[in-house]
Amino acid sequence: MTVSARFIGSEIYRGSSYGDWHPLRVPRVSTVMDLARALGWLPAESYIRSPRARPAALHAFHTPEYVSALLAAEEAQTVSPRIRERHHLGTPANPVFAEMYRRPATGVGGALLAGELLRQGGRLHLPGGGTHHGLPDRANGFCYLNDPVFAILSLKAHGARRVAYVDIDAHHCDGVEAGFARDPETLLVSTHEENRWPRTGAVEEEGAGQVFNLPIPSGAGDDAMAxxxxRVILPAVAAFRPDAIVLQCGADALLEDPQSRLAMSGHAHLDVLRALLPLAPRFVLMGGGGYNPWGVGRLWTAAWGVLSGREIPERLPGPAQAVLRGLEWRGQKRVKMPPEAWLTSLVDPPRPGAIPDMLRARVAALEARLVAWV
Known part of the structure; x- marks a missing residue:
């Protein structure tokens, strides 16, 4: 049975790239849009073209000086050494490219629209969102603007008093934590690979008491996420009783992703999504990390299927397979020919994996904090 859900997308993601050498050279949002349409999951009435945030709107989190520098860098297609040093623009992680303002501003525009569209409740997918590293005065970790921060602000501006932000990306959400760690009306829960950049998000980081970070050891699979x-995500969100939930569903915790050493299948992410959906009347599902084009495209399409109440097929029909067979991963030497499963299914078989004692100890520590917090 399908349920009412909306999808915010844009064609800007189809043609823009951080550069042929950058991890974000791969197609992601466009693959999700094409796969969803090939499956019949994205009728015209469900699709909304994302607006682009105006510069002044970005000042709610980012400094005017940084926004001006980002605009100027896109126009000039170069930055001075001073701007590079101060705002981290034009670096290997955050390069100058043709749409370096317009593309992230489109993600923020969708995030701002999300709060408005969900004023009366509902579900919304923003696969171009999830840039959770952006900081007020600088680009950070491939993220020029922090659209999850704007989604939270927009939800609150349109009637959601308490917002739970859950992040299951392989990298810690340092930018979102910088924005809301001291806000008692925002819950932050993050699972991320330990000792992975940006190397923040220790269990001991508490903020004002509503920040719960769980570093997961390298090699962990679906059982670790379960x-x-x-024992952490659902109890924390349920106790918080949010008016809205934002789930950042980064795909880089998948086994096949080159930017982490976690070993999960898409089932880990989808089971988190399914479990969270009943816990708030407003739900925003975002993208995030994900650097294998087949992995990220399949996962985020499957997540849209769950959000909108579709049944995920065991084997994809021909038109959907054609989308996946048409993908390229230029410059990647590890995968010369994608496995057949990457071309014919949305979700790989479960990857249970052992649960290290260290992870059990961290979970127990967070459970103790939850008891004291509640």
Whole structure:
């Protein structure tokens, strides 16, 4: 049975790239749009073209000086050494490219629209969102603007008093934590690979008491995420009683992703999504990390299927397979020919994996904090 859900997308993601050498050279949002349409999951009435945020709107989190520098860098297609040093623009991680303002501003525009569209409740997918590293005065970790921050602000501006932000990306959400760690009306829960850049998000980081970080050891699979889901994520969100939930569903915790050493299948992410959906009347699902074009495209399409109440097929029909067979991963030497499963299915078989004692100890520590917090 399908349910009412909306999808915010844009064609800007189809043609823009951080550069042929950058991890974000791969197609992502455009693949999700094409796959969803090939499956019949994205009728015209469900699709909304994302607006682009105006510069003044960005000042709610980013400094005017940084926004001006980002605009100027896109126009000039170069930055001075001073701007590079101060705002981290034109670096290997955050390069100058043709749409370096317009593309992230489109993600923020969708995030701002999300709060408005969900004023009366509902579900919304923003796969171009999830840039959770952006900081007020500088680009950070491939993220020029922080659209999750703007989604939270917009939800609050349109009637959601308490917002739970859950992040299951392989990298810690340092930018979102910088924005809301001291806000008692925002819950932050993050699972991320330990000792992975930006190397923040320790269990001990508490903020004002509503920040719960769980570093997960390298090599962990679906069972590790299930433990985190059942004993940290769900208890924290349920106790918080949010008016809205934002889930950042980064795909880089998948086994096949080159930017982490976690070993999960898409089932880990989808089971978190399914479990969170009943816990708030407003729900925003975002993208995030994900650097294998087949992995990220399949996962975020499957997540849209869950959000909108579709049944995920065991084998994709021909038109959907054609989308996946048409993908390229230029410059990647590890995968010369994608496995057949990447071309014919949305979700790989479960990857249970062992649960290290260290992870159990961290979960127990967070459970103790939850008891004291509640």
């Amino acid at each position: 433990l985190a889901r059942d």
